Amino acid sequence: MNPLEIIRSMPKVELHLHLEGAFTLESLYRLINKYGGDPDVKNLEDLKRKFIFTDFHHFIETWYWKSKYYREAADIEDMAYSTILDLSQKNIIYAEVFFSPWDFVKPEMPFKSVTEAVISGVRRAESECPIRIGLIADLIRDQGYQTVDKRLDEITPYRNEVIGVGLGGSEKEFPAEWFTEVFHEAKRRGFHVVAHAGEVAGADSIWSALKNLQAERIGHGVRATEDPALIDYLKSKQIPLEVCVNSNLKLKIFSTPADHPVRRFFDEGLLVTINSDDPTMFGMDLNDEFILLFNEYKFTLPEIRQLTSNAIRASFANDRYKAHLTQAHEKYWKQITLLNGRI
């Protein structure tokens, strides 16, 4: 097996993935046809072309364009189901997946039916293939504190199905500290808490997510580079960073690939995990992310193996399930070593 095959067949764990950005184009194409088709999308190839990332404006435009095809609960259920099936086909064995039901809510499709459709689609996929999913509700900061507070109340009855809450959206305009109370309350209700920080805003945003929200992991966190004291803190506390290299490069968080700190963070002993963020929107899945690390950032196979161990460690799976994931992971690398000799 060559290194790229080893990466593709490796059992993987992903911790930062938005369900709504990981849909399969095939499932969206089915929906477009269900609702009478689109003159610009005559076949799947047209749809693939439409989703080739160009810039942030195009990202937002296609995001809203696709949303109009999710019109009833069955559409959401199919989207969730086919997305998880697709992750499993890429040999992801465990993922913690953000979902934001509020994006789809409308009078004819209330919060309850969207949320239950997502849960049903995810559980159906889990029952059919070797993957387990932890759902994290992304409360999204862009409508302010009151909305986030209300959303926490709405998601709380699903606490048995939803392991955590996250804070996505515009970190610059809606800083983490505004949401301190609601995140403390989420913790009291038994949710894990995570936050996007240090992507569009700088090191202060990460400090705030850690100190005010008590975030257990940081989504992105790459702009920690701006504060050496923060780097030391992240390292000594081993706070997991959900690094999404391709997403950062596409959104021009760093001007060139060489400026991205993934290699530096890893070498300095930070708890780095590798993730795809919105794989369909950015055109790269988790396999592609690892291949990018291998080709561009010269990560060796043992280092890629370490990154998966990091993801298992940083996950919210219970200890028993972590042991199971570690066992699957170790077994794979033992087989690879037997086949290929020392890697």
Ligand SMILES: [Zn+2]
């Ligand atoms: Zn994200």
